[in-house]
Amino acid sequence: MDFKSIIRDIPDFPQKGIIFRDITPLLAHPQGLTAIIQGFQTKFAELNIDIDAVIGIESRGFILGAPLAMQLGASFIPVRKPKKLPSAVFRVEYALEYGTDTLEIHQDAIGVGKRVIIIDDVIATGGTAAATAKLVEQTGAKLVGYGFLIELDFLNGRKALPEVPIVSLVNY
Numbered sequence: 053m054d055f056k057s058i059i060r061d062i063p064d065f066p067q068k069g070i071i072f073r074d075i076t077p078l079l080a081h082p083q084g085l086t087a088i089i090q091g092f093q094t095k096f097a098e099l100n101i102d103i104d105a106v107i108g109i110e111s112r113g114f115i116l117g118a119p120l121a122m123q124l125g126a127s128f129i130p131v132r133k134p135k136k137l138p139s140a141v142f143r144v145e146y147a148l149e150y151g152t153d154t155l156e157i158h159q160d161a162i163g164v165g166k167r168v169i170i171i172d173d174v175i176a177t178g179g180t181a182a183a184t185a186k187l188v189e190q191t192g193a194k195l196v197g198y199g200f201l202i203e204l205d206f207l208n209g210r211k212a213l214p215e216v217p218i219v220s221l222v223n224y
């Protein structure tokens with residue numbers, strides 16, 4: 053499936069100068085989600101790594117991470133925006149272009165030493181994915197890879213990430 057021809061480009065959203073890569077038409081395609089998950093499965097299988105858990109970053113990371121976890125026979129762990137998780141959390145604050153943002157994970161979400169991958173729809177500057185790696189570290193789990201549907205190469209976000217394999221399915 054030609055993902056790029058189905059992903060919709062929205063100029064100047066959510067602010068001037070940003071081209072928003074809208075994945076909703078791809079999710080709406082009857083075979084879209086299946087093709088995305090198969091794409092991830094193929095690329096992670098090539099890496100030949102053991103995966104105990106898939107972490108999805110709220111909210112579009114949930115849409116992709118949960119079915120991937122099912123296919124891999126792995127746990128699914130949500131990383132959420134503040135004040136959504138009801139039990140004790142680890143919290144990370146990270147810089148955005150303007151201001152800061154915060155993400156949280158349940159302290160007991162993953163077992164110590166468990167091997168996890170982090171999934172999100174887009175890697176832009178890499179700040180969100182790097183912050184999520186810090187949460188994983190706090191839980192005592194081991195980050196073994198990242199998966200992104202879309203990578204914005206020109207922002208070089210992968211440079212901000214720890215040195216683990218990075219899978220992306222579409223590049224701009």
Ligand SMILES: Nc1ncnc2c1ncn2[C@@H]1O[C@H](COP(=O)(O)O)[C@@H](O)[C@H]1O
Pocket residue numbers: 070071072073074109112172173174175176177178179180181209
């Ligand atoms: N151009 C974009 N289109 C859609 N979504 C985007 C775009 N740029 C960033 N995002 C969202 O933000 C985070 C990743 O941003 P970082 O700069 O890498 O932290 C990701 O969750 C996207 O949903």
Ligand SMILES: O=P(O)(O)OP(=O)(O)O
Pocket residue numbers: 110111112113180
């Ligand atoms: O739209 P979301 O919830 O996927 O998150 P964000 O764009 O803040 O990464």
